[in-house]
Amino acid sequence: MNNKLSFKNLLTTQQLTHQDISLLINTAIDLKNTPLTNINAITPFPILASLFFEPSTRTRFSFESAILRLGGNYINLEQANTSSIAKGESLEDMGRVMSDYADIIVLRHPDINSMKAFSQHTTVPVINAGNGSEEHPTQALIDLMTLYEHHQRLDSLTIGFWGDLKYSRTVNSLTKTLASYSNNTFHFIATDDFQVSATCETMLTQQTCNYVKTSSLNDCLEKLDILYVTRTQTERFTKTLSEYLSPLNKDLLQNIPKNCIILHPLPRVNEMSNDIDTLANAHYFKQSQNGLYMRMALIKTLLQNE
Amino acid sequence: MNNKLSFKNLLTTQQLTHQDISLLINTAIDLKNTPLTNINAITPFPILASLFFEPSTRTRFSFESAILRLGGNYINLEQANTSSIAKGESLEDMGRVMSDYADIIVLRHPDINSMKAFSQHTTVPVINAGNGSEEHPTQALIDLMTLYEHHQRLDSLTIGFWGDLKYSRTVNSLTKTLASYSNNTFHFIATDDFQVSATCETMLTQQTCNYVKTSSLNDCLEKLDILYVTRTQTERFTKTLSEYLSPLNKDLLQNIPKNCIILHPLPRVNEMSNDIDTLANAHYFKQSQNGLYMRMALIKTLLQNE
Amino acid sequence: MNNKLSFKNLLTTQQLTHQDISLLINTAIDLKNTPLTNINAITPFPILASLFFEPSTRTRFSFESAILRLGGNYINLEQANTSSIAKGESLEDMGRVMSDYADIIVLRHPDINSMKAFSQHTTVPVINAGNGSEEHPTQALIDLMTLYEHHQRLDSLTIGFWGDLKYSRTVNSLTKTLASYSNNTFHFIATDDFQVSATCETMLTQQTCNYVKTSSLNDCLEKLDILYVTRTQTERFTKTLSEYLSPLNKDLLQNIPKNCIILHPLPRVNEMSNDIDTLANAHYFKQSQNGLYMRMALIKTLLQNE
Numbered sequence: 072m073n074n075k076l077s078f079k080n081l082l083t084t085q086q087l088t089h090q091d092i093s094l095l096i097n098t099a100i101d102l103k104n105t106p107l108t109n110i111n112a113i114t115p116f117p118i119l120a121s122l123f124f125e126p127s128t129r130t131r132f133s134f135e136s137a138i139l140r141l142g143g144n145y146i147n148l149e150q151a152n153t154s155s156i157a158k159g160e161s162l163e164d165m166g167r168v169m170s171d172y173a174d175i176i177v178l179r180h181p182d183i184n185s186m187k188a189f190s191q192h193t194t195v196p197v198i199n200a201g202n203g204s205e206e207h208p209t210q211a212l213i214d215l216m217t218l219y220e221h222h223q224r225l226d227s228l229t230i231g232f233w234g235d236l237k238y239s240r241t242v243n244s245l246t247k248t249l250a251s252y253s254n255n256t257f258h259f260i261a262t263d264d265f266q267v268s269a270t271c272e273t274m275l276t277q278q279t280c281n282y283v284k285t286s287s288l289n290d291c292l293e294k295l296d297i298l299y300v301t302r303t304q305t306e307r308f309t310k311t312l313s314e315y316l317s318p319l320n321k322d323l324l325q326n327i328p329k330n331c332i333i334l335h336p337l338p339r340v341n342e343m344s345n346d347i348d349t350l351a352n353a354h355y356f357k358q359s360q361n362g363l364y365m366r367m368a369l370i371k372t373l374l375q376n377e
Numbered sequence: 378m379n380n381k382l383s384f385k386n387l388l389t390t391q392q393l394t395h396q397d398i399s400l401l402i403n404t405a406i407d408l409k410n411t412p413l414t415n416i417n418a419i420t421p422f423p424i425l426a427s428l429f430f431e432p433s434t435r436t437r438f439s440f441e442s443a444i445l446r447l448g449g450n451y452i453n454l455e456q457a458n459t460s461s462i463a464k465g466e467s468l469e470d471m472g473r474v475m476s477d478y479a480d481i482i483v484l485r486h487p488d489i490n491s492m493k494a495f496s497q498h499t500t501v502p503v504i505n506a507g508n509g510s511e512e513h514p515t516q517a518l519i520d521l522m523t524l525y526e527h528h529q530r531l532d533s534l535t536i537g538f539w540g541d542l543k544y545s546r547t548v549n550s551l552t553k554t555l556a557s558y559s560n561n562t563f564h565f566i567a568t569d570d571f572q573v574s575a576t577c578e579t580m581l582t583q584q585t586c587n588y589v590k591t592s593s594l595n596d597c598l599e600k601l602d603i604l605y606v607t608r609t610q611t612e613r614f615t616k617t618l619s620e621y622l623s624p625l626n627k628d629l630l631q632n633i634p635k636n637c638i639i640l641h642p643l644p645r646v647n648e649m650s651n652d653i654d655t656l657a658n659a660h661y662f663k664q665s666q667n668g669l670y671m672r673m674a675l676i677k678t679l680l681q682n683e
Numbered sequence: 684m685n686n687k688l689s690f691k692n693l694l695t696t697q698q699l700t701h702q703d704i705s706l707l708i709n710t711a712i713d714l715k716n717t718p719l720t721n722i723n724a725i726t727p728f729p730i731l732a733s734l735f736f737e738p739s740t741r742t743r744f745s746f747e748s749a750i751l752r753l754g755g756n757y758i759n760l761e762q763a764n765t766s767s768i769a770k771g772e773s774l775e776d777m778g779r780v781m782s783d784y785a786d787i788i789v790l791r792h793p794d795i796n797s798m799k800a801f802s803q804h805t806t807v808p809v810i811n812a813g814n815g816s817e818e819h820p821t822q823a824l825i826d827l828m829t830l831y832e833h834h835q836r837l838d839s840l841t842i843g844f845w846g847d848l849k850y851s852r853t854v855n856s857l858t859k860t861l862a863s864y865s866n867n868t869f870h871f872i873a874t875d876d877f878q879v880s881a882t883c884e885t886m887l888t889q890q891t892c893n894y895v896k897t898s899s900l901n902d903c904l905e906k907l908d909i910l911y912v913t914r915t916q917t918e919r920f921t922k923t924l925s926e927y928l929s930p931l932n933k934d935l936l937q938n939i940p941k942n943c944i945i946l947h948p949l950p951r952v953n954e955m956s957n958d959i960d961t962l963a964n965a966h967y968f969k970q971s972q973n974g975l976y977m978r979m980a981l982i983k984t985l986l987q988n989e
Contacts, residue, residue: 107421115719118751120744128454129474132426135452136478139424144450144756146747148740160950163957168741168949171972172748337474338466345469360477413727434760435780438732441758442784445730450756643780644772651775666783 080197099368112142120173121147137366167192211244226252234301257282258291320344386503404674418448426479427453443672473498502679517550532558540607563588564597626650692809710980724754732785733759749978779804808985823856838864846913869894870903932956
């Protein structure tokens with residue numbers, strides 16, 4: 072099998088070919104099955120620059136833990152305001168300069184144009200760890216890995232998305248990718264205010280994918296292979312979820328098929344009740360754990376890509 | 378000697394048995410006497426998650442330096458507001474997820490209930506690095522190590538506490554522990570507003586410990602084996618120390634016994650004058666240094682506890 | 684050649700002898716030419732404390748990357764307000780305590796007196812990474828390295844400084860150092876409000892150095908070996924550069940000599956146009972890259988100085 076990725080920077084899920092996805096999922100599963108003592112450190116040990124211009128712990132920690140597990144180390148920025156950006160430096164300049172201090176760069180930034188600007192003059196791989204409401208490609212890869220682990224395929228699946236679908240970059244990124252595999256069907260379960268974006272619909276139509284918009288979980292629950300729950304992006308919106316939809320709980324899931332897995336990119340707030348955690352269908356903590364292995368796989372493969 | 382601790386998580390000093398304390402003090406003193414080049418790195422190298430939801434440099438730095446000296450590494454959070462906690466995630470979920478990214482976790486949090494919540498679903502050891510005004514068990518261990526180094530015992534001691542005794546988790550933690558050893562006597566030296574808490578008094582009464590409350594240092598100075606000075610917890614209180622008590626200085630300590638050591642958890646502000654630094658009794662910088670070795674000992678012993 | 688530095692702490696450029704400068708430039712150029720795999724790790728691996736009480740990414744990242752490339756690690760503070768300093772601890776105490784947690788310390792602080800206070804009781808090397816508007820000695824070393832790489836000498840040079848000369852610690856530090864080499868000539872190009880400080884002028888007069896103050900770049904451009912552009916220190920001043928001087932651009936540099944290099948400590952804001960980047964004279968990204976190697980050289984030499 073080809074062990075090269077088709078890209079140098081991972082800025083959008085649209086860069087991911089099916090072969091890229093297979094390579095990354097297989098590498099991540101291999102790493103997950105390898106005892107820590109047997110993981111070969113990358114030499115000379117690489118430095119990852121972890122640049123977060125928006126709050127995050129989960130994503131940042133999983134990238135930083137990933138580079139440490141691979142025998143490398145990191146430098147980081149966990150806050151925007153007290154950085155040299157506060158002095159007004161351009162992202163283009165920052166990307167160029169960071170290439171001298173690190174071997175690979177992870178960037179989260181609120182501006183959807185940030186990735187393109189930052190990577191204009193970089194000479195080391197750049198990974199998009201979230202750009203505004205647009206994309207979060209490594210989250211999509213983690214989701215794909217988790218559903219592949221369970222269903223052993225990425226096609227012929229029925230996926231229900233539940234919650235804030237409009238402002239969720241996670242929904243955008245995952246839908247785009249799954250739409251490229253044959254015979255996947257999408258159910259978007261949300262009230263009108265939070266329904267999937269027009270851009271996303273246009274894309275699905277162009278790719279002649281089956282999709283349904285509904286406000287009722289019961290309309291589709293029994294057909295689902297995956298129920299994907301998302302958090303209300305309160306950073307991007309003022310209404311809270313409880314104002315428009317009651318939280319998902321065990322009662323509402325009485326008819327969930329045995330083989331349907333529940334995913335959630337976490338953190339959850341009040342959109343999903345803790346009582347669901349005891350269901351065998353609940354795979355979101357496994358999904359969160361996969362975050363470490365997928366990010367190890369991505370870093371390792373990108374660094375050995377030349 | 379048994380080299381296992383009786384606990385998996387260190388959340389409160391009440392978990393510390395006398396055997397635990399001996400094991401940790403002996404391990405810490407061993408590490409202090411070992412040249413850096415001879416310290417055996419723990420393999421595979423461990424990752425410590427250093428989660429500080431309240432400001433700290435001293436405690437955070439000593440934990441992070443400790444894991445580095447043991448051949449490990451760390452991921453950290455040095456500010457609360459820009460974390461995923463800002464998104465409203467529960468401590469229970471956070472603890473569960475962090476267990477996938479780290480091999481041991483250090484948590485400081487302003488909420489006294491935080492430790493219990495966070496450790497509910499963790500699968501790796503959790504260390505309390507301060508929960509609100511309640512406890513700070515590793516500080517108590519450092520204090521015990523420092524006074525053991527000097528007096529070679531933890532019983533039959535006369536301890537004077539001076540300063541803000543009401544809001545000090547350090548005083549709470551250390552008093553609880555010393556009360557479990559036989560024949561220790563406590564002098565609480567403070568004005569009424571800052572006297573030791575009722576909870577602490579009840580505990581001492583129940584354990585039939587000798588204790589005295591006084592507002593005058595001279596009442597007890599000549600009897601003391603340890604004079605423990607504490608900082609006014611201005612984070613928790615608005616009055617400054619100078620408003621209710623003049624700072625401790627060399628003049629006030631003219632009658633200090635030769636064998637009495639002065640401790641202070643540091644940082645000091647204006648409650649203790651620099652002129653005391655030149656006294657042979659001043660052991661607070663040694664105490665601060667012991668912070669590194671005790672935290673190395675705790676991390677090492679917890680990681681090798683299974 | 685002597686491989687010892689004349690100082691233990693680098694607090695001001697005035698400590699740098701010509702021999703120190705040669706040693707550091709040669710070591711940095713050696714490191715720059717050494718493949719990463721061949722760089723000998725310092726053992727036992729050192730811990731650097733990176734303490735930034737003023738925002739910075741470039742300087743902080745280059746120090747942290749430097750210690751990692753040398754096989755060490757770091758603990759850091761990237762924000763002032765949430766530190767124990769917020770509790771009112773003195774810099775003297777902090778320096779003493781940090782000596783127990785790290786093998787070498789880098790400090791940036793807004794107060795010009797901070798370096799002296801902090802290093803009063805330290806037992807490990809301390810490096811000034813910027814103290815208010817006064818000094819930034821490692822930036823001066825990087826500048827010297829970059830101009831030495833091009834001109835192969837540090838004397839008999841004609842240097843033009845352009846921009847905010849009054850509030851720039853970079854200009855202060857570099858001018859002081861170059862003034863100590865024979866036959867250097869200085870052109871200070873700025874409007875009256877931003878002209879070089881009186882202190883700097885007095886120093887140049889005392890050392891009988893040639894210098895000229897002008898508001899016109901064309902007065903001197905054709906004579907220059909180095910054109911040093913500086914950013915408006917908007918942190919220290921409210922006017923923006925555009926209010927008093929139009930940005931430097933390619934058009935204004937039509938008569939720049941072929942052998943004149945353009946330096947800038949970066950970050951740049953709007954005082955220097957991107958179109959200059961394509962000129963062969965533009966050496967500021969090389970200068971930024973040299974930051975890593977000079978800081979590696981300084982750390983390595985200080986740690987092996989005893």
